[in-house]
Amino acid sequence: MRNIWTIAAREFKLYFSSPAAYLVATMLLVVMGIIFYTNVVGSILNQFPPNTQVVLGPLVTLLLFATPAITMRLLAEEQRQGTLELLLTAPVRDYELIVGKWLGGFLFMLSILALTWLYPIFLNQIVDPGIDQGILVSGYLGVILFMGSLVAIGVAVSSLFSNQIAVFFTTLGVFLVLWLISLPTQAMGATGGELLRYLDFSEHFYSTFYQGVIDLSDIIYFLSLTALALFLGTMSLESRRWR
Amino acid sequence: MIQVEGLTKDYGLRRAIDGISFHASKGEILGFLGPNGAGKTTTMRILTGYMPPTSGKASVAGYDVIERSLEVRRRVGYLPETVPLYPDMTVFEYLKFMADLRHLSQVEDKVDDVLELVHMEDRADGYIANLSKGMRQRVGLAQALLHQPEVLILDEPTIGLDPAQIHEVRDLIQDLGRERTILLSTHILSEAQQVCNRVLIINKGKIVAEDSPENLRSRIAGSQRFRLAVLGETEGLEKIIRDVPGIKTVAANDRSVFEFETTPGQDVRPLVSRAVVSAGYDLVELYPIGLSLEEIFLQLTRDEPRAPEMAEVDDLLNTALDEQLDQPEEDASELKG
Known part of the structure; x- marks a missing residue:
């Protein structure tokens, strides 16, 4: 545990001294701000009260692009600059390294997420009698779980390459596949698509968390996806030793 | 302290080291001498638990490097060939991070001690990115010494240093070697002769000669x-x-x-x-x-x-x-x- 924390703390601190991380966070917030403004104006014109969904919708989509940019560095950079040798010859278990990296990235993403609270707070001020608290809570819980899985996948992919660009695009590719994998099932009809639908990110978000519903099976989905990705990341790191 | 028997490592089809055996006892400075690509780094990486051998056995400080890898890693100080440093950290932050990973107590004192040992006290707050090659080498060495390991494995410790620094590092290694086991690799013959108690000459993954520097010297004619x-x-x-x-x-x-x-x-x-x-x-x-x-x-x-x-x-x-x-x-x- 102590090693996990040591590694996570280093990563977390490093993000705050890295211009790339600030850039990603800024882009995320700026783009969200534009969409937020448009959505709020749109709902006022259409005369229905905006709720947290005008924040959650764009946030979830933008996370698909922002997360790879945040996680790509985690292990790829260690490989490129040769410091992976330092960590693998220190008395640190492989899973501690992977989980530590994940935790560092996850905590940084949480700090970005904390900033997006500005939008619901603002929304709460302008809407009478205030926004739907249920959607706010379940929506953010869903986003946090979702983000945990994204960062875990990002760490696992980052263990594969020493080139950050390669990591970025591979991670994004994996995200998009998991985001869209249930689409073909619509053409396949009701049968046969069960598995694909179960694997899909959005199936576990839009019909539940996004609507203010907290379903245990969705929580289990995201937690097990996170655990699986971290396990695969550990395997991949271990396999480096045998290559 | 270091015991190696029939160690072999293949990278795909290429055999990097081929059934080498040697040992080093406490208080001995063993030199690993060979050209680039001879298998020095591979052997050291196996001994430090970075990767397992294809076959053969090795133990360091009494622990098998595969079975008890963590125990070995706790007891070994390792300076890899490309000094592993984080350029975006200060020297102090870096050493503190390594000390934390090793669960050391009184981290600050220990960092100060090793910095003094490698004469870097005045650069503790400088970023590693701004250090010269020689200074980086010394920070890497400091990192290897933090936990006062019983066994030190140094891969080309004097490479990239200027003559005065080389002299300093060699003296330091000789000092450290009095109570520890040191395995160091080099491709400079005079360095091996000056610093080591015993020299292993390795080429193409095989040990081609083994002798004390005195004997090597006496054979010179x-x-x-x-x-x-x-x-x-x-x-x-x-x-x-x-x-x-x-x-x-x-x-x-x-x-x-x-x-x-x-x-x-x-x-x-x-x-x-x-x-x-x-x-x-x-x-x-x-x-x-x-x-x-x-x-x-x-x-x-x-x-x-x-x-x-x-x-x-x-x-x-x-x-x-x-x-x-x-x-x-x-x-x-x-x-x-």
Whole structure:
């Protein structure tokens, strides 16, 4: 545990001294701000009260692009600059390294997420009698779980390459596949698509968390996806030793 | 302290090390000498738990490197060939991070101690990105010493340092070696001889020779090669050199540069310089030259298939040792004439 924390703390601190991380966070917030403004104006014109969904919708989509940019560095950079040798010859278990990296990235993403609270707070001020608290809570819980899985996948992919660009695009590719994998099932009809639908990110978000519903099976989905990705990341790191 | 038996490592089809065995005991500084690509780094990486061998056994500080990897890693200080540093951290932050990973107590005192040991106290708050190569090497060394390990494994610890720093690091290693086991790799023969109690010569994944530096030194004899340069006209110079007693071969390397080999046991340089100058040539350079380490090993291994008599190998080795010894840092440029 102590090693996990040591590694996570280093990563977390490093993000705050890295211009790339600030850039990603800024882009995320700026783009969200534009969409937020448009959505709020749109709902006022259409005369229905905006709720947290005008924040959650764009946030979830933008996370698909922002997360790879945040996680790509985690292990790829260690490989490129040769410091992976330092960590693998220190008395640190492989899973501690992977989980530590994940935790560092996850905590940084949480700090970005904390900033997006500005939008619901603002929304709460302008809407009478205030926004739907249920959607706010379940929506953010869903986003946090979702983000945990994204960062875990990002760490696992980052263990594969020493080139950050390669990591970025591979991670994004994996995200998009998991985001869209249930689409073909619509053409396949009701049968046969069960598995694909179960694997899909959005199936576990839009019909539940996004609507203010907290379903245990969705929580289990995201937690097990996170655990699986971290396990695969550990395997991949271990396999480096045998290559 | 270090026990290695029949260690083999394959990278795909290429065999990096081929059944090597050796041991090192407490208080011993064992030198690992060989050209680049000989398998030094691979062996060290196996001993530090970075990767497992394909076959064979190795133990460090009494623990098997595969079965008890974590125990080994706790007891070993390792300086890899490419010094693993985080450029975006300060020296202090970096060492503190490593100390935390090793669960050390009184981290600040220990960091201060190792910084003092490598003479970097005044750069503790500087970013690693701004350090020179030599300073980075010393920070890497500091990292390896943090937990006062029983076994130190240093992969080319003096590479990239200036002569004064090399001297310093060698002294430091000798100091540390009194109560620890040190395995260090180098491709500089004189360094191995100066610092180590015992030298292993490794080439193409095999140990080709093992000896104490004293024995290596005592075996130094044999022929020597020199290079000589003159200014201007060189007509007839080759013959003049050849006529000096004790000269075995002469070859014109360039229009004004000659290489000659002398018979063992006598220094013919005064005779040669006198002959050249008295014949009216302007002698500007006369210095011993050696085969590079790579060349020595190439020759050693080329001879291997037809199983040479030991004398032949010895002779070759001696020549090489001799030449290497004669040209450490200052590159021995003797000007006569």
